[in-house]
Amino acid sequence: MRFIMTATTAKPHPSTNRKFVLAARPVGMPKESDFDLVSEPLPPLQDGQILLRTQYLSVDPYMRGRMTGVRTYADPVDIGQLMVGGTVGEVIESRNPDFRPGQIVVGFWGWQEFAISDGDGLRLLDPKLAPVSTALGVLGMPGMTAYFGLLEICQPRSGETVVVSGAAGAVGSLVGQIARIKDCEVVGVTGSDEKVAWLIGELGFSAAFNYKTATDYGARLQDLCPNGVDCYFDNVGGALSDAMLSVINTKARIAICGQISQYNLAKPEPGPRVFRYLLTKSARAEGFLVYNFAQRFSEGIAQMAKWMKEGKIKYRETIVEGFESAPRALIGILSGHNTGKMLVKFN
Amino acid sequence: MRFIMTATTAKPHPSTNRKFVLAARPVGMPKESDFDLVSEPLPPLQDGQILLRTQYLSVDPYMRGRMTGVRTYADPVDIGQLMVGGTVGEVIESRNPDFRPGQIVVGFWGWQEFAISDGDGLRLLDPKLAPVSTALGVLGMPGMTAYFGLLEICQPRSGETVVVSGAAGAVGSLVGQIARIKDCEVVGVTGSDEKVAWLIGELGFSAAFNYKTATDYGARLQDLCPNGVDCYFDNVGGALSDAMLSVINTKARIAICGQISQYNLAKPEPGPRVFRYLLTKSARAEGFLVYNFAQRFSEGIAQMAKWMKEGKIKYRETIVEGFESAPRALIGILSGHNTGKMLVKFN
Numbered sequence: 017m018r019f020i021m022t023a024t025t026a027k028p029h030p031s032t033n034r035k036f037v038l039a040a041r042p043v044g045m046p047k048e049s050d051f052d053l054v055s056e057p058l059p060p061l062q063d064g065q066i067l068l069r070t071q072y073l074s075v076d077p078y079m080r081g082r083m084t085g086v087r088t089y090a091d092p093v094d095i096g097q098l099m100v101g102g103t104v105g106e107v108i109e110s111r112n113p114d115f116r117p118g119q120i121v122v123g124f125w126g127w128q129e130f131a132i133s134d135g136d137g138l139r140l141l142d143p144k145l146a147p148v149s150t151a152l153g154v155l156g157m158p159g160m161t162a163y164f165g166l167l168e169i170c171q172p173r174s175g176e177t178v179v180v181s182g183a184a185g186a187v188g189s190l191v192g193q194i195a196r197i198k199d200c201e202v203v204g205v206t207g208s209d210e211k212v213a214w215l216i217g218e219l220g221f222s223a224a225f226n227y228k229t230a231t232d233y234g235a236r237l238q239d240l241c242p243n244g245v246d247c248y249f250d251n252v253g254g255a256l257s258d259a260m261l262s263v264i265n266t267k268a269r270i271a272i273c274g275q276i277s278q279y280n281l282a283k284p285e286p287g288p289r290v291f292r293y294l295l296t297k298s299a300r301a302e303g304f305l306v307y308n309f310a311q312r313f314s315e316g317i318a319q320m321a322k323w324m325k326e327g328k329i330k331y332r333e334t335i336v337e338g339f340e341s342a343p344r345a346l347i348g349i350l351s352g353h354n355t356g357k358m359l360v361k362f363n
Numbered sequence: 364m365r366f367i368m369t370a371t372t373a374k375p376h377p378s379t380n381r382k383f384v385l386a387a388r389p390v391g392m393p394k395e396s397d398f399d400l401v402s403e404p405l406p407p408l409q410d411g412q413i414l415l416r417t418q419y420l421s422v423d424p425y426m427r428g429r430m431t432g433v434r435t436y437a438d439p440v441d442i443g444q445l446m447v448g449g450t451v452g453e454v455i456e457s458r459n460p461d462f463r464p465g466q467i468v469v470g471f472w473g474w475q476e477f478a479i480s481d482g483d484g485l486r487l488l489d490p491k492l493a494p495v496s497t498a499l500g501v502l503g504m505p506g507m508t509a510y511f512g513l514l515e516i517c518q519p520r521s522g523e524t525v526v527v528s529g530a531a532g533a534v535g536s537l538v539g540q541i542a543r544i545k546d547c548e549v550v551g552v553t554g555s556d557e558k559v560a561w562l563i564g565e566l567g568f569s570a571a572f573n574y575k576t577a578t579d580y581g582a583r584l585q586d587l588c589p590n591g592v593d594c595y596f597d598n599v600g601g602a603l604s605d606a607m608l609s610v611i612n613t614k615a616r617i618a619i620c621g622q623i624s625q626y627n628l629a630k631p632e633p634g635p636r637v638f639r640y641l642l643t644k645s646a647r648a649e650g651f652l653v654y655n656f657a658q659r660f661s662e663g664i665a666q667m668a669k670w671m672k673e674g675k676i677k678y679r680e681t682i683v684e685g686f687e688s689a690p691r692a693l694i695g696i697l698s699g700h701n702t703g704k705m706l707v708k709f710n
Binding site: 088089250253254257258266272273274275278284285286287288289290291292293294295296297298299300301302303304305308 | 435436597600601604605613619620621622625631632633634635636637638639640641642643644645646647648649650651652655
């Protein structure tokens with residue numbers, strides 16, 4: 017990680033911004049040297065603008081995809097360009113009548129300490145209703161991903177068995193709890209014994225297993241899912257998903273939310289062809305992006321907030337302190353070092 | 364193929380039945396020696412029974428799956444057991460008040476010259492409305508597969524691009540024509556230049572290509588589908604489906620109807636993992652069986668018959684003469700020797 021200082025000015029009024037830009041396209045797992053920390057002057061506000069100071073940056077697996085120079089559903093981040101990401105911060109100056117200093121907002125201004133915004137795409141938060149960091153987790157993108165992905169793509173019915181991979185992550189831990197609310201049997205697949213204990217002991221999962229110590233995924237799944245698998249919410253992909261295809265029930269629904277096991281492969285691995293499994297089981301596999309449901313986010317946030325208040329949904333945050341730690345936090349989430357939502361808290 | 368004669372009797376009253384039973388589970392492509400032609404006495408009718416003389420046997424790719432000793436969505440055919448199959452035939456004797464001699468019915472009495480039935484699962488045909496063989500094709504299982512698979516699983520919209528593999532087969536040729544009725548661009552993938560010409564010249568496909576002479580499926584698909592692929596109706600699987608995943612549009616729908624390229628493999632080939640393609644495109648792949656739509660067959664048959672009468676749906680039959688040819692007909696369909704519906708016509 018290089019520190020490039022292009023300008024500095026004195027306090028108290030912030031006149032310098034620091035941000036992480038993409039320095040190099042990663043090969044395999046990203047390294048800290050794939051990011052540059054850049055300083056730049058912060059210009060004065062124009063009419064209609066506000067100045068935001070970042071409090072929390074969300075760190076999410078999809079960011080790995082944006083670092084690859086390939087357009088998928090979104091444009092990639094170019095070399096030298098600001099890293100994208102969801103953010104919560106405080107309005108510290110305003111020349112926009114819709115905002116006043118002291119307000120807390122959630123938005124998508126990326127890996128930087130300050131941002132100048134015209135207010136577009138920002139949503140005002142009420143710190144009395146919920147900790148503001150939840151706007152990046154249970155009441156934000158991961159929460160909506162879990163809510164709509166499970167309920168709309170998997171459509172679980174009472175008594176069915178739901179398996180979720182990446183089960184202790186920001187999305188997976190919510191998927192399992194929503195499935196419990198819907199009276200399903202819930203089996204989690206995760207990467208440590210501590211996470212297994214948390215899923216079963218605190219979140220009410222029916223069962224869970226540690227894929228890092230399991231030698232035969234198919235056998236573990238058969239053991240923990242005696243009635244087969246009706247819904248599979250997949251954050252991980254790879255060999256676990258291969259094994260899942262042998263245990264799905266007729267008319268199973270697979271929601272493909274992420275494929276984190278595949279993001280850092282230098283080249284794609286082959287696997288067993290899946291169509292014949294879907295054919296013999298009349299099963300469905302469907303990819304989705306949370307933004308497909310953007311029109312319904314207010315409904316989803318209201319329901320998740322209600323379940324939180326009723327104690328039916330719990331959440332955990334893994335907080336990394338200090339803006340400079342953001343690259344390390346992303347590498348950490350790609351390595352499974354988080355439990356629940358991974359956030360960078362700015363000092 | 365062994366001929367095992369267990370009994371014979373003289374005409375005129377049929378007292379001997381001949382049938383094909385499974386002699387051996389095929390390894391790879393079935394051989395004629397995997398079937399035995401067996402004769403057995405035909406007992407007199409009991410009250411409530413009818414005697415059927417087979418006129419047409421339907422030969423379909425799914426039969427290969429039943430010859431494998433693995434339960435999928437249906438029980439396998441056991442060694443020594445009658446080969447299953449759809450049939451059309453004449454009632455030649457009746458002790459059942461619902462049937463009288465001379466009536467023509469469609470049913471599922473398998474690879475045999477005669478059958479004794481209690482009438483369950485039989486449907487009466489009117490030879491004046493359509494040739495009775497169509498009850499095994501356009502107005503039967505293949506027709507319903509095309510109709511419900513395309514309209515319910517793919518849900519094509521006007522102006523979209525639909526690709527169908529196995530396009531000149533009983534199902535594929537109907538899928539393409541229904542998609543044309545729904546104002547879609549239709550691209551067929553098939554196994555000979557003659558079939559390509561038939562699809563475009565007679566059935567109104569927008570384009571088609573011969574997969575046996577194509578060297579790069581992805582390039583052919585990109586060339587023939589300039590707007591990408593919205594719906595893929597897959598009868599074939601394998602490398603063609605792999606290539607399809609790179610040309611599907613956002614929110615594409617893949618109906619998995621068959622995987623004929625895979626049925627005769629001694630062991631499954633690996634392929635590129637498909638979930639990441641479905642993820643980035645928010646696309647859906649869904650297997651189905653025609654019997655999932657059994658409650659709606661009368662609706663489907665009525666619509667297909669209407670389209671036939673209006674000249675919007677054409678069909679072709681590949682007829683193999685003689686009951687003894689049934690094994691050869693099945694091997695032929697698994698090798699792509701048919702255009703349209705493959706039938707065995709009994710002498």
